[in-house]
Each structure stands twice: as C-alpha cells, then as structure tokens.
Amino acid sequence: LLLDQWVVFFGGALIGMYLTTLLVYHLANLPGIEKPTRATMPTFAADILSREYGTLLYYWALIVGFFVLFSTQLGIFESLVRNMSDALYGLSPAFRRAIAGDPRRFYYPFMIVLLLVISYLIFQALPTELILISANMANLGALVFPFLLMYLNRRLPRPARLRWWSYLLLVGNTIFFGFFFVNFLWTQLTGGPLVKF
DSSP: OHHIIIIIIIIHHHHHHHHHHHHHHHHHTSTTOOOOOTTTHHHHHHHHHHHHHOHHHHHHHHHHHHHHHHHHHHHHHHHHHHHHHHHHHHHOHHHHHHTTTOTHHHHHHHHHHHHHHHHHHTTSSOHHHHHHHHHHHHHHHHHHHHHHHHHHHHTSOGGGSOOHHHHHHHHHHHHHHHHHHHHHHHHHHHSSOSSOO
C-alpha cells in the first residue's frame, strides 16, 4: 500500500507535473514564439504544438488537457459534497433529525447548489485566474481543517487519538499552506505580495 502511494501516485504526480512544465517551457523558448500570457495560457501548448508540429498535436493536447482537468475536477467536486455530507451527518444529531436520517436529502440539493455556484463563477474570470483562486481555496482549507481535525481528535476515545507528533504536523501544515493563502489574499487586495520569490 505504501509503495502504491509513494511511488505510483506521488511519483507519478510529480513526473506528470514536471513533464508538462518542461513541455511549456520548451515551447515558450522556441525561436520566434511569443511568451504565454494569462489569457493565452489555457491553449498555449496546443497552439504552439499545432503551429510547429502539425494540427494533430493541437487536438491531442486539448483532448488530453480536457480529460485530465475534467477527471480531477469531477473527483474534487464529488469528494467535497460527500465529505460535507458525511461530516454534518456524523457530527450533528440536529442535522440528522432535520434530514430524517437520510443523507441524500442534503447530498443532492447541496450538489445542485454547488454546481449552480460553480457554473456562475466559471464565467467571472480567465481560466488561469480561476485556477489561482481554486488552488488558494484549497490552501484556505489546509489552513482551517487541521484545527477541525485537532478538535475532532480530542473527542475520540484515548486509544483512537492521534499521537502528539501528529499535532505538530498539523500545525506545520497550517503554517505552510496558510502562508501561501495569506500571501495570495494580500496580493489580491493590495496588488503586491507580502513575500516575493
């Protein structure tokens, strides 16, 4: 199990991100190619591949990009709805009474509301800006949820609780991801980052 997690998924994710970064870096540094902007970034690789190597690669890049993003976003969307439903159902007797013990009464309406909100938000900015916002919403979650985990952990019976060093990891997680969220938020509010790399 650990080999699957660390070699296949973690290693595969790093290689996948690194290869696409190398591809765009290579394409952006070809002679006579304009540098990508926030507006051109979603189709930059496909456009340059088409121009330099043929139309077939244009469609290949767009189709592969679509399926990678679609499967990722669909998984995130479903897990968000499921986790919210499971957490509310498991933690709140009042919530269980309100939905008459049937999680589907919350699950599907929440999914529809979330879908409508996302359908509206997707047209409010460029795709690259939406990616920055969604990535930093994940950072916000990583800033908040460790405290929720610590709280929930304290409610478990002593043998089932996390060890002391898990709290250190959760606090470290909060500091690490919190820094990036605060830096992003500061940039959005003031136009300049707190810390520039």
